[in-house]
Amino acid sequence: MSNKKCDDPVTIYGTQLQSRLLIGSALYPSPQIMKNAIQASGAQVVTLSLSRQNPQANGGQDFWQLIQSLGLHLLPNTAGCHTVNEAVNMAKMSRELFQTDWIKLELVGDDYNLQPDPIALVKATEILIKDGFKVLPYCTDDLVIARHLVDLGCEVLMPWGSPIGTGKGLLNPYALQSIRDRFPEITLIVDSGVGKPSHATQALEMGIDAILLNTAVAHANNPVLMAQAFAKGIEAGRDAYLAGLMTERSTASPSTPTIDSPFWHQHS
Template sequence: MQDSFSIYGTKLNSRLFVGSALYPSPQIMQDAIKASGAQVVTLSISRQNPQQQGGQNFWSIIQSLGVHLLPNTAGCHSVKDAVNMAKMSREIFQTDWVKLELVGDDYNLQPDPIDLVKAAEILLNDGFKVLPYCTDDLVIARHLVELGCEVLMPWGSPIGTGKGLLNPYALQAIRDRFPDITLIVDSGIGVPSHAVQAMEMGYDAILLNTAIAHANQPERMAIAFKKAIEAGRGAYLAGPMAEQKSANPSTPTIDSPFWHHSA
């Protein structure tokens, strides 16, 4: 039985979203994306505009993969810039999906929580299906949900750091508070075990780029993440054992069968 979920009504079977930047070559990117089994690929109009010279080859590769496109507003520092980039992306890539990114501080590229909410409201009212990249702040998450966002993408840690889930409590609080909202951990995932941890919490998917693109063998790392996400999801559905305060023997002797061996 397929364990599917949906993004604004679009059914997906793969819970791994991957980025299209930073790969050593277009061919390695293509091989890694195929190996990952991802059905959603993120891309930025600021880096891969198919209407500009040099962008056509990249665009052809992405189209050949038959994936859903998730344009992002990477690099935007204001509401106006983010909204304008989203509108250009919709026209060029022919999708109303947008991963809304709005940098609040260049030190750790933390999303600006206030302007993010403002931009999300504008784009939702314009018919966009907004996937906001936010911090793990529960109150900001609530504001985004109340505006109409059906998907949230809280960070695990600052983008590109590979530090994993710095605040598991905060991420778990968002999951528990919004059981019916699609939640995707985005940024900071460095190794497959980080992805397993997020999926065991009940998160719906993982979005990553650098961890695959910068691996010594991107295709092999893509496969590792694919399996990790499947393992984490399976563990969440199975239900983990409760932690105990003291040791308990896994093979109790009372009321258990006894086999006697005689020489």
């Protein structure tokens, strides 16, 4: 048996990526730390957003040039949208501005936990897919909503682990596993709530394809080091998934051979 992992990319609408970490560009202490952390993560996809321009503040050109200098795939989001119309308009602006048909579709259904609005999400997804977008919907871990999104043509789903920015990890592993098992052909990316590398490892171990992160890296005391830690955690989880986890047991089973007697009584 070879212990060499062969080429093992994750696929987003036909684009193959070697890194299973997608990273956000928000909340870093400084633009330079953002750039260093993103590079340290090894991510090939970076998320970004849109806001009203203030010409007196250079119109966001500094940020735009910094992002472009990274040379990564861009994944614009529709953060802050509450209605289908808002999200569709924001997606169209993003496509024109960033020259990509990828859109991380976010529709807030509740301001307390920023839970996605599943009904509006499905409606907006239908409109955008018909308009040629490649939709990456930020959804809850509801299996039936996942089914609707897949039926509409989504090749990627991005269920939450827990609410955005909470760092609580995977609150409902059973639900995520159900989505994994029901849609083995879909690229699953856990988006939001991943607070530490072990959360990411856990997700990858269960067959989740990738992780989208922001706060856990950006709010670390050392974002660059944390980005590296997440990259390692994700790699470990993926390797473990490919290697095949042992079956859990309810009773103990000795790992040391018990033939005849304890080893100190055995004679070589």
